[in-house]
Amino acid sequence: MADKLYWVIYILALNCCREANTAKRNVLLIIADDAGFESEVYNNTAVHTPHLRALAQRSLVFRNAFTSVSSCSPSRSTILTGLPEHQNGMYGLHQDIHHFNSFDGVQSLPFLLRQANIQTGIIGKKHVGPGEVYPFDFAYTEENNSVLQVGRNITHIKVLVRKFLQARRADEQPFFLYVAFHDPHRCGHSQPQYGAFCEKFGNGESGMGRIPDWTPEHYTPDQVKVPYFIPDTPAARADLAAQYTTISRLDQGIGLVLKELWEAGFENNTLVMYSSDNGIPFPNGRTNLYWSGTAEPMLLSSPEHRQRWGEVSQAYVSLLDVTPTILDWFSVPYPEYRLWGRQRVALSGRSLLPALVSEPPWDTVFASQSLHEVTMYYPMRAVHQGSFRLVHNLNFRMPFPIDQDLYVSPTFQDLLNRTHSGQPTAWFKTLQQYYYRERWELYDVQGDPGETRNLASDPAHRHTLDTLREQLLKWQWATSDPWVCAPDAVLEAKMSPQCRPLYNDL
Numbered sequence: 250m251a252d253k254l255y256w257v258i259y260i261l262a263l264n265c266c267r268e269a270n271t272a273k274r275n276v277l278l279i280i281a282d283d284a285g286f287e288s289e290v291y292n293n294t295a296v297h298t299p300h301l302r303a304l305a306q307r308s309l310v311f312r313n314a315f316t317s318v319s320s321c322s323p324s325r326s327t328i329l330t331g332l333p334e335h336q337n338g339m340y341g342l343h344q345d346i347h348h349f350n351s352f353d354g355v356q357s358l359p360f361l362l363r364q365a366n367i368q369t370g371i372i373g374k375k376h377v378g379p380g381e382v383y384p385f386d387f388a389y390t391e392e393n394n395s396v397l398q399v400g401r402n403i404t405h406i407k408v409l410v411r412k413f414l415q416a417r418r419a420d421e422q423p424f425f426l427y428v429a430f431h432d433p434h435r436c437g438h439s440q441p442q443y444g445a446f447c448e449k450f451g452n453g454e455s456g457m458g459r460i461p462d463w464t465p466e467h468y469t470p471d472q473v474k475v476p477y478f479i480p481d482t483p484a485a486r487a488d489l490a491a492q493y494t495t496i497s498r499l500d501q502g503i504g505l506v507l508k509e510l511w512e513a514g515f516e517n518n519t520l521v522m523y524s525s526d527n528g529i530p531f532p533n534g535r536t537n538l539y540w541s542g543t544a545e546p547m548l549l550s551s552p553e554h555r556q557r558w559g560e561v562s563q564a565y566v567s568l569l570d571v572t573p574t575i576l577d578w579f580s581v582p583y584p585e586y587r588l589w590g591r592q593r594v595a596l597s598g599r600s601l602l603p604a605l606v607s608e609p610p611w612d613t614v615f616a617s618q619s620l621h622e623v624t625m626y627y628p629m630r631a632v633h634q635g636s637f638r639l640v641h642n643l644n645f646r647m648p649f650p651i652d653q654d655l656y657v658s659p660t661f662q663d664l665l666n667r668t669h670s671g672q673p674t675a676w677f678k679t680l681q682q683y684y685y686r687e688r689w690e691l692y693d694v695q696g697d698p699g700e701t702r703n704l705a706s707d708p709a710h711r712h713t714l715d716t717l718r719e720q721l722l723k724w725q726w727a728t729s730d731p732w733v734c735a736p737d738a739v740l741e742a743k744m745s746p747q748c749r750p751l752y753n754d755l
């Protein structure tokens with residue numbers, strides 16, 4: 250009898266673990282903070298990023314990846330839920346006084362993976378809540394640690410990654426590890442003693458401490474490439490040079506994390522994704538729904554799909570696709586449920602895995618922004634299809650708000666000073682134009698990459714405008730956008746939701 254029981258248990262155990270072994274697939278998601286195209290992967294040869302370049306050689310590189318919202322917490326909430334900010338409730342920043350949170354009933358990626366018995370870990374910047382909506386089994390974040398240590402000290406990050414992976418080798422469970430670097434975020438607003446981008450933190454100089462695994466790389470202002478949307482001034486060049494040094498820490502940190510993954514033996518069963526949360530923290534970048542605020546780097550590396558390694562895809566993809574991609578990789582069904590007992594919730598993004606096999610025809614992405622800081626109410630909705638980007642500025646009669654972090658930056662201070670004293674700004678628009686926007690902005694991004702010629706009132710583009718408006722509205726309805734009727738009508742959401750006119754002449 251005991252013998253028989255032993256065999257039953259033995260066979261059960263064998264089946265369980267054999268299956269677990271062959272079915273075992275993991276994910277490593279790396280998200281940088283405010284990173285853009287300052288990397289060799291995107292042909293910026295002024296900045297040295299050998300580790301990202303090496304990852305790109307094992308990845309499909311997306312040329313047209315976009316965030317759906319250009320703000321930190323909202324973007325991270327969309328990455329981890331697959332739902333736009335207006336649907337998951339994270340309308341603005343999560344920390345301190347801003348206090349935004351996702352709705353309690355939201356089924357996030359870590360929630361769904363935990364239900365599927367996948368071990369989840371987060372190292373670095375979390376910046377979303379509430380905790381019950383975003384549960385991680387292993388968590389070293391700013392909530393209990395110094396964000397500098399878990400987000401910028403790459404030696405500390407390496408040790409934490411090793412700790413997480415060693416436990417996974419022992420327990421044989423599949424895992425989802427989210428490494429959220431705080432680099433290359435600005436620092437002048439929170440820790441100015443370390444420089445505008447914390448580029449001095451851990452560089453070994455007096456008072457800066459030391460990060461043993463980091464070899465800082467220094468750049469001079471004349472070495473940087475100034476993107477079209479940043480003023481070409483000595484102040485902005487020095488700012489960019491500091492940013493590049495911080496990018497060198499991010500790049501070396503990514504190298505360390507990947508080395509840990511490989512040395513732990515997970516090289517051939519782990520999907521690796523790299524992207525960033527929003528545009529770079531310069532004027533016209535972060536907090537804007539222009540190309541410069543929403544375009545993101547995106548690398549997708551699958552050891553099981555090597556046919557397109559090193560290739561560049563032109564397909565339009567969104568950070569809203571991250572959750573569907575990861576669920577697809579783990580064969581976990583997409584969630585379908587209701588919020589408030591009535592709003593039907595379904596993922597509007599798609600799995601990117603088919604792109605690893607052949608170039609897909611995807612050509613449309615949507616965006617939705619409501620706030621950044623709690624005082625920065627400036628709702629915008631946007632769609633980018635093929636060559637055209639349409640932005641709807643709902644409260645266009647208000648001046649565009651400026652966040653505290655950008656405000657104190659050397660680039661913006663210089664721009665303010667120059668504007669105030671009537672000097673040339675060396676910028677591609679005026680501050681007045683930046684603050685006051687048209688309700689509808691339509692750009693032919695192919696012919697006008699700087700998005701400087703608004704075609705919304707051009708009769709020749711009437712059809713494009715109408716088509717894009719219609720698609721944007723359709724997406725807003727499909728994703729339960731409370732702003733769907735604004736600014737010229739009121740959404741009466743109960744019973745049969747409809748827009749009721751205000752006759753406010755907009």
Ligand SMILES: *[C@@H]1O[C@H](CO)[C@@H](O)[C@H](O)[C@H]1NC(C)=O
Nearest residue numbers: 290291292310311312560561
């Ligand atoms: C970088 O430039 C090369 C050569 O022009 C081009 O083929 C490649 O697509 C570019 N890479 C990206 C990510 O744009």
Ligand SMILES: *[C@@H]1O[C@H](CO)[C@@H](O)[C@H](O)[C@H]1NC(C)=O
Nearest residue numbers: 402404405451457458459460
């Ligand atoms: C970074 O982390 C390592 C390992 O925990 C530690 O020895 C080092 O002092 C830290 N560096 C800084 C600048 O905090």
Ligand SMILES: *[C@@H]1O[C@H](CO)[C@@H](O)[C@H](O)[C@H]1NC(C)=O
Nearest residue numbers: 511513514515516517518552
């Ligand atoms: C991963 O696959 C490659 C190519 O098949 C092989 O050379 C390498 O040894 C494998 N690594 C591990 C950890 O199994």
Ligand SMILES: *[C@@H]1O[C@H](CO)[C@@H](O)[C@H](O)[C@H]1NC(C)=O
Nearest residue numbers: 484659660661662663664666
């Ligand atoms: C801007 O002007 C203020 C006040 O005149 C000055 O203190 C500051 O250094 C200037 N900043 C830049 C970046 O020029």
Ligand SMILES: CC(=O)N[C@H]1CO[C@H](CO)[C@@H](O)[C@@H]1O
Nearest residue numbers: 380381388390391392393394
């Ligand atoms: C171990 C520990 O202190 N965990 C805490 C980290 O922070 C979260 C959110 O503030 C708490 O809920 C945990 O208890």
